Amino acid sequence: MRLAIRHLPSTPNAAASVVAAATAVAAFLFFRRRHSRYSSTKHSSTTGLSAPTPSPLIDGAVMKDISSHSILVLFGKSSQEDQIARTIKVKDTLRLFGEDDEQEEIRVLLMSEIDSIDSPTFRAKPYMDALATDRFGRLLLWSPGLPSTHDVVSKNFCKFPVGTACVADVQYKGRGRGKNVWESPVGCLMFSFTVQMEDGRKVPLLQYVVSLALTEAIKETCHAKGLPQIDVRIKWPNDLYLNGLKVGGILCTSTYTSKKFNISAGVGLNLDNDKPTSSLNAALQEMTSVSHQLGREDILAAYFNSFEKLFEVFLHQGFEVLEELYYRSWLHSCIVGTVSLE
Numbered sequence: 235m236r237l238a239i240r241h242l243p244s245t246p247n248a249a250a251s252v253v254a255a256a257t258a259v260a261a262f263l264f265f266r267r268r269h270s271r272y273s274s275t276k277h278s279s280t281t282g283l284s285a286p287t288p289s290p291l292i293d294g295a296v297m298k299d300i301s302s303h304s305i306l307v308l309f310g311k312s313s314q315e316d317q318i319a320r321t322i323k324v325k326d327t328l329r330l331f332g333e334d335d336e337q338e339e340i341r342v343l344l345m346s347e348i349d350s351i352d353s354p355t356f357r358a359k360p361y362m363d364a365l366a367t368d369r370f371g372r373l374l375l376w377s378p379g380l381p382s383t384h385d386v387v388s389k390n391f392c393k394f395p396v397g398t399a400c401v402a403d404v405q406y407k408g409r410g411r412g413k414n415v416w417e418s419p420v421g422c423l424m425f426s427f428t429v430q431m432e433d434g435r436k437v438p439l440l441q442y443v444v445s446l447a448l449t450e451a452i453k454e455t456c457h458a459k460g461l462p463q464i465d466v467r468i469k470w471p472n473d474l475y476l477n478g479l480k481v482g483g484i485l486c487t488s489t490y491t492s493k494k495f496n497i498s499a500g501v502g503l504n505l506d507n508d509k510p511t512s513s514l515n516a517a518l519q520e521m522t523s524v525s526h527q528l529g530r531e532d533i534l535a536a537y538f539n540s541f542e543k544l545f546e547v548f549l550h551q552g553f554e555v556l557e558e559l560y561y562r563s564w565l566h567s568c569i570v571g572t573v574s575l576e
């Protein structure tokens with residue numbers, strides 16, 4: 235069976251206090267979130283995490299507080315990426331919003347400018363230690379609060395090496411597919427990264443590789459931590475479901491320039507927020523009675539480890555080779571077999 239194809243459409247101390255302030259705001263918002271009714275209705279799809287109505291997290295006054303202090307911390311896996319990070323900071327040309335939107339102030343910090351790379355809410359050290367890629371995820375931009383990670387990578391595509399990723403604790407202009415808003419509270423893993431491709435016939439299939447890498451990363455992380463497997467499945471074309479509820483979504487957008495497709499891939503995965511749908515850690519807690527077992531750092535590193543392998547196979551051998559694996563993660567089918575990527 236073949237897939238139906240759908241087109242894709244400073245000073246160290248000052249810096250540390252900015253991080254601490256933003257983190258405190260994020261924590262405060264999380265507290266509010268937990269203690270207020272989760273108002274997730276939707277624009278037009280049944281996305282559990284897509285919402286048209288302002289929630290406490292995307293409401294003007296409070297979010298403006300974060301938005302006026304938008305910071306990005308640049309983490310590199312090696313000295314090579316650190317050097318790139320320094321160049322990006324010196325050039326100081328990063329954009330946060332698209333053409334029609336007002337440009338917001340953005341403060342770029344290097345990891346050497348914050349007290350400890352473990353002090354922010356995203357723990358970059360375990361992430362970098364677990365990352366085993368040659369390209370994807372090696373330059374990581376982290377922010378406590380951003381309009382959208384997708385905008386950061388797509389609007390600044392050429393300023394980063396291919397494979398650069400941006401992760402945020404919260405987004406206040408999170409984008410879903412179509413005109414949907416992706417509600418982006420603390421506890422949801424939200425990241426975007428860049429990919430470049432030359433063969434336009436393959437570009438529409440990339441979203442399947444992005445989705446597949448996510449289910450593989452979840453499986454591998456559960457396996458590595460000795461946790462039971464959670465049955466996260468791909469609902470075509472690119473949603474992730476757990477026990478009949480949407481827990482994740484994929485957004486891929488592309489532009490064509492200099493004979494290359496510049497693709498921004500965005501992933502939202504509900505790890506910890508158990509309302510209004512479900513979360514991976516809630517499912518694990520039901521099975522094991524232990525809470526918060528999957529961290530964003532674990533899944534993100536496993537994601538890029540998995541994506542890089544799958545992407546290589548996809549580029550050089552085609553999606554056909556991945557189909558069996560893909561269908562095994564599909565909500566709509568059940569296929570038994572083994573696929574080796576070695």
Ligand SMILES: O=C(O)CCCC[C@@H]1SC[C@@H]2NC(=O)N[C@@H]21
Nearest residue numbers: 382384408409410411483500502
């Ligand atoms: O199901 C969908 O509609 C796709 C949702 C994609 C959401 C992710 S969260 C990280 C990245 N940044 C965004 O603004 N959107 C994507």
